[in-house]
Amino acid sequence: MTKFNNENTTIAAYRVFETLKFIIKQPAGVSDIQKYLESLNINEGKVYSKGVIYKYITTIKFAGIDVARNKCKYEVKNLPFKLPFSDEDYKTIILLEDIISQICEKNLTKSVKKLIYTLKMRSSISESKISELKKEYKPIKLDVPTEKQIKIIEKYEKFCNDKLKLSIDYQNIYGEKCKLKAEPIEVKFENNQIYLYLYCELTNDFIELNSNQIIKIIQMPTKCSTTQKQKLAHTTIFKLSDKLAKRYKPRNNEIITQADENIIITNKTEAKNKLLPRLLRYGTFCEVQSPKMERNKIKEMIAKTLSNYNISV
Amino acid sequence: MLNNPKLEQINPISINLTGIRLLVIFSLLLESPKTAEEINEYFERNNYPKECFSVDTLRNDMNALRYAGCEITRADKTNDYKYKLLAHPFELDIDETEVLNLLKLYKKAYLFLNIPQLINLENLFNLLANYTKRESVSEELKGISLLKDIDKELLKTLLIAEKNKNIISFKYKSPTAGMLNYKFKLCYLNFRSEKLYINGYNLTYNKFSFLPAANIIPPISIHLEDTQLYTTEIRTVYELKNQAMKNFQEKFDEKIIETHSDKILVEYTAYDFFKLNQRILEYGPNCTVISPESVRNYTISTLKQMYEVYKND
Numbered sequence: 001m002t003k004f005n006n007e008n009t010t011i012a013a014y015r016v017f018e019t020l021k022f023i024i025k026q027p028a029g030v031s032d033i034q035k036y037l038e039s040l041n042i043n044e045g046k047v048y049s050k051g052v053i054y055k056y057i058t059t060i061k062f063a064g065i066d067v068a069r070n071k072c073k074y075e076v077k078n079l080p081f082k083l084p085f086s087d088e089d090y091k092t093i094i095l096l097e098d099i100i101s102q103i104c105e106k107n108l109t110k111s112v113k114k115l116i117y118t119l120k121m122r123s124s125i126s127e128s129k130i131s132e133l134k135k136e137y138k139p140i141k142l143d144v145p146t147e148k149q150i151k152i153i154e155k156y157e158k159f160c161n162d163k164l165k166l167s168i169d170y171q172n173i174y175g176e177k178c179k180l181k182a183e184p185i186e187v188k189f190e191n192n193q194i195y196l197y198l199y200c201e202l203t204n205d206f207i208e209l210n211s212n213q214i215i216k217i218i219q220m221p222t223k224c225s226t227t228q229k230q231k232l233a234h235t236t237i238f239k240l241s242d243k244l245a246k247r248y249k250p251r252n253n254e255i256i257t258q259a260d261e262n263i264i265i266t267n268k269t270e271a272k273n274k275l276l277p278r279l280l281r282y283g284t285f286c287e288v289q290s291p292k293m294e295r296n297k298i299k300e301m302i303a304k305t306l307s308n309y310n311i312s313v
Numbered sequence: 314m315l316n317n318p319k320l321e322q323i324n325p326i327s328i329n330l331t332g333i334r335l336l337v338i339f340s341l342l343l344e345s346p347k348t349a350e351e352i353n354e355y356f357e358r359n360n361y362p363k364e365c366f367s368v369d370t371l372r373n374d375m376n377a378l379r380y381a382g383c384e385i386t387r388a389d390k391t392n393d394y395k396y397k398l399l400a401h402p403f404e405l406d407i408d409e410t411e412v413l414n415l416l417k418l419y420k421k422a423y424l425f426l427n428i429p430q431l432i433n434l435e436n437l438f439n440l441l442a443n444y445t446k447r448e449s450v451s452e453e454l455k456g457i458s459l460l461k462d463i464d465k466e467l468l469k470t471l472l473i474a475e476k477n478k479n480i481i482s483f484k485y486k487s488p489t490a491g492m493l494n495y496k497f498k499l500c501y502l503n504f505r506s507e508k509l510y511i512n513g514y515n516l517t518y519n520k521f522s523f524l525p526a527a528n529i530i531p532p533i534s535i536h537l538e539d540t541q542l543y544t545t546e547i548r549t550v551y552e553l554k555n556q557a558m559k560n561f562q563e564k565f566d567e568k569i570i571e572t573h574s575d576k577i578l579v580e581y582t583a584y585d586f587f588k589l590n591q592r593i594l595e596y597g598p599n600c601t602v603i604s605p606e607s608v609r610n611y612t613i614s615t616l617k618q619m620y621e622v623y624k625n626d
Contacts, residue, residue: 010374013377016382053522058328059332059336079339089433092437093437109414141425142425191562193560209511210556213559236620276597277596283591296623302623309609313624
């Protein structure tokens with residue numbers, strides 16, 4: 001980007017342009033725009049009155065850009081840079097909005113809502129066609145959390161946003177009570193269950209706890225120390241053989257490191273307490289190679305399962 | 314770009330004059346590269362309420378645009394003294410977080426959508442991938458759809474065959490045995506482990522089976538004759554406890570037949586032994602097969618074989 005110089009720039013015009021850039025990213029109120037313009041490093045403490053902001057908005061409107069006021073926020077309704085959306089594409093945007101409206105993980109929906117806002121303003125489909133498409137649209141029904149679950153999700157989302165470490169008492173898969181200190185990362189609602197995805201710095205593990213496993217959570221006064229990039233759990237390496245080796249498609253977080261008749265897979269970020277039952281499912285076609293700790297865990301799981309049939313090993 | 318702002322009607326009190334000028338210049342450059350004279354001519358033709366601008370003023374405007382994130386070439390002899398807009402901040406700019414959240418949203422919803430809706434989503438993601446300015450994001454957008462590796466015409470034919478429960482024949486690329494010809498009575502399509510499968514009676518082998526749709530080579534033929542199926546149902550009863558019990562949700566093939574305070578008895582109706590075995594193993598130590606004896610013995614023998622791999626650790 002060009003270095004700013006007050007003397008060779010049309011500065012007020014630049015601010016109008018920046019105002020447009022800002023309200024294209026998200027709907028914004030007068031005070032949001034004021035803060036944004038004041039944050040630009042051209043200002044040196046300059047304050048913008050409401051009148052100035054109104055003037056900038058009027059200028060943008062006059063230039064032919066459709067800006068509307070909705071709930072005290074200015075929204076760009078129609079941007080002159082169009083994307084060639086078909087009717088089906090626009091229906092799909094309506095579908096995405098429907099999905100978002102049913103999902104209660106706000107951290108997730110916020111960014112997709114923002115994306116949809118920028119897509120809608122680039123649509124060349126007329127208002128009348130849009131209302132026709134909305135009428136034609138048949139709503140879908142996702143699994144919706146109960147009121148009690150919504151409260152839990154909100155509580156867990158707050159934990160994630162607060163970025164404070166958690167002390168958790170929970171039941172492991174054997175029903176035994178355990179303790180854990182971990183950093184909250186994300187809340188998920190899947191198959192009518194709530195999951196809290198965590199990172200445990202002590203064991204370098206990702207773990208995903210079902211809310212019904214959690215007995216007690218206490219927020220500790222310690223800040224999460226690791227950034228997303230630093231959260232590197234130890235890698236699980238497993239070997240798949242026979243039919244499964246030929247059929248297996250690596251998941252998003254996996255890399256195939258060796259492929260011949262057997263394949264070796266490296267998995268870094270899947271929660272260990274979810275990964276191991278998945279590997280058990282592959283039966284005799286799968287062997288956990290490392291780390292040793294996980295080999296022992298899977299060995300223990302097999303032994304405990306055999307003990308259900310009164311077979312001790 | 315702009316809807317022909319009526320420059321002669323400008324009221325400099327309510328509108329920022331230089332702001333309008335900048336937006337108009339930007340829109341002119343969006344159409345095509347322009348010389349300073351061409352830009353001036355446009356303003357003169359449209360009665361912009363100011364005398365023509367000097368080259369210096371225009372240069373300042375270009376600097377303002379550059380500072381706001383536009384990439385504009387210098388106007389010199391090499392380009393016929395034209396300013397050329399190479400990039401601007403209003404291009405569709407989807408960031409990594411938005412794509413990641415779009416992927417999460419897709420994964421939460423895909424099981425609730427029908428195949429045509431999933432095809433439409435894929436089309437929308439591909440369109441966005443073509444217009445977004447970041448190459449890495451474009452690749453990620455193209456990778457979201459779980460149908461991306463499946464021929465869409467083939468999918469449409471499969472949907473017809475599914476609706477009519479037709480017999481179909483097709484070439485199948487087996488990961489283990491190479492190219493095979495199959496005759497198959499299609500019962501239903503479903504997702505397993507994020508892959509689309511066709512499920513039905515394989516008339517070539519006379520057994521119920523499921524195949525990944527991505528391995529079917531188009532075209533497929535639909536037969537109008539019908540056939541009597543001789544399927545063998547495997548009714549298995551198993552006991553679930555701890556997390557497996559708490560998280561259990563009834564499905565069309567898996568139902569609770571007895572409930573106790575610390576365990577549940579579940580009956581699973583399977584047509585395929587491989588699927589059944591995987592389901593039992595995934596429950597791990599929280600599952601014990603009760604009946605039939607054949608499945609119980611097979612599970613024990615599989616577990617013993619699995620344990621062999623780790624026993625000397």
